[in-house]
Amino acid sequence: MKPNVVLYKTIPADQLARLQAAFNLTRFDSITDANRQEVIAALRHAQGLIGASHPIGNELLDAAPGLRAISTISVGYDQFSVPELTRRGITLMHTPGVLTETTADTIFTLILTSARRAVELAELVKRGEWRRSIGEEYYGTDVNGKTIGILGMGRIGYAVAKRAHLGFGMPVMYYNDKVNEQAESLLHARRATLDQVLAEADFVCVVLPLLPETEKLIGYAEISKMKPGAILINGSRGKIINEPELIRALQDGVIRGAGLDVFEQEPLPATSPLLALPNVVALPHIGSATHETRHAMVACAVDNLIAALAGDVTQNCVNPGALRNVAATGNEFKGM
Incomplete structure (x- = not known):
């Protein structure tokens, strides 16, 4: 059975197709006040989350008891509380190198x-x-x-x-x-x-x-x-x-x-x-804003999520301690 994944960013069609092939995907272009409750509803059954440009705080994490991996389409991860994700056993992946x-x-x-x-x-x-x-x-x-x-x-x-x-x-x-x-x-x-x-x-x-x-x-x-x-x-x-x-x-x-x-x-x-x-x-935060790099970032983030939800976290992981927390509680990946 495919894992359930929530996407909260618009991404190129070829990378969207990869996500749809690998997961049961629920898509949002972003997280806004208007769609927040829909996002929360989708997270209730999600094992994975992928996107960028929005803080992921406790309200959203509490709504996702089965969440196992987050893949941010960025190298920076200041929109997450890494200690909190680690405590919950949620792996955080990012995209260093490509930008x-x-x-x-x-x-x-x-x-x-x-x-x-x-x-x-x-x-x-x-x-x-x-x-x-x-x-x-x-x-x-x-x-x-x-x-x-x-x-x-x-x-x-x-x-x-x-x-x-x-x-x-x-x-x-x-x-x-x-x-x-x-x-x-x-x-x-x-x-x-x-x-x-x-x-x-x-x-x-x-x-x-x-x-x-x-x-x-x-x-x-x-x-x-x-x-x-x-x-x-x-x-x-x-x-x-x-x-x-x-x-x-x-x-x-x-x-x-x-x-x-x-x-x-x-x-x-x-x-x-x-x-x-x-x-x-x-400048308007254009550090990675080229066609080539932004596409490579999304592709890397998709690779990261596929690997993380398959239990293969060997690179681009921000918090390896989350894996130890999962192992310690016996809360392994299920149904994949």
């Missing part, structure tokens, strides 16, 4: 556009205000040869470092909880403290996961340790930076500027003071 390179491309786009004031000057041209050779008041800053400081040297951090060092001759320093031997041996990256990275880097790139210890890691005090000509880049999670304090630091001219793909509240409100600052490049 590494395109996210690194986005981060480097922020570096280049912020350094050369590309968005600001493109808007000047579109307004018809380019009437003479660009003068000093619109000069940017070089990227080539400048020092890049990377907060978080995982897969994406390494991919950014590789672009920086091999493509732009940038010395690399990084702040991470452990040594990245590949970055140090191949890219001559230097591990340093947070304060050292902030003080020495010309570009500080945040590529950390959102965890209790990283939330609001960067505030006014930390930004004040940066060089006056430095640029802060965030391509990970908005809540890692204290946004009101970043706004105040930019308004005070503490650093040159910021390039941001993520924000505390998304979509970013049109009233945000960030949008009034010419030295801010603000």
Whole structure:
């Protein structure tokens, strides 16, 4: 008998067909106030859940006593309480790896556009205000040869470092909880403290996961340790930076500027003071937003769910402890 699965996101037709072939599938384009009770009803008989872009809290989990696996179509999993899922014996799967390179491309786009004031000057041209050779008041800053400081040297951090060092001759320093031997041996990256990275880097790139210890890691005090000509880049999670304090630091001219793909509240409100600052490049969370990568993410998430509900959890599992909890209670997969 096929497991029952609830899908709460629109996905490509070929991947939808895979889910329909493997499971008894109940489909929702998203979870909203209007359909929440329908979702809850579907979850009562569900063994699997797949989707993205919506918090999955206790109300939904309580409605799904038979839930065994969740597959999120994302690398980040801050919309879940991992300890709670582990306690309940629910495996959480995610999609690392498939979005590494395109996210690194986005981060480097922020570096280049912020350094050369590309968005600001493109808007000047579109307004018809380019009437003479660009003068000093619109000069940017070089990227080539400048020092890049990377907060978080995982897969994406390494991919950014590789672009920086091999493509732009940038010395690399990084702040991470452990040594990245590949970055140090191949890219001559230097591990340093947070304060050292902030003080020495010309570009500080945040590529950390959102965890209790990283939330609001960067505030006014930390930004004040940066060089006056430095640029802060965030391509990970908005809540890692204290946004009101970043706004105040930019308004005070503490650093040159910021390039941001993520924000505390998304979509970013049109009233945000960030949008009034010419030295801010603000993108609508496009880190993985290419046709190729988004399709690969969905395919990976489908693979993950099929494997998890078959009891084969060998990769992409956020909480292996959930499997131990299932084994300890004797609550094994049934009817598959």
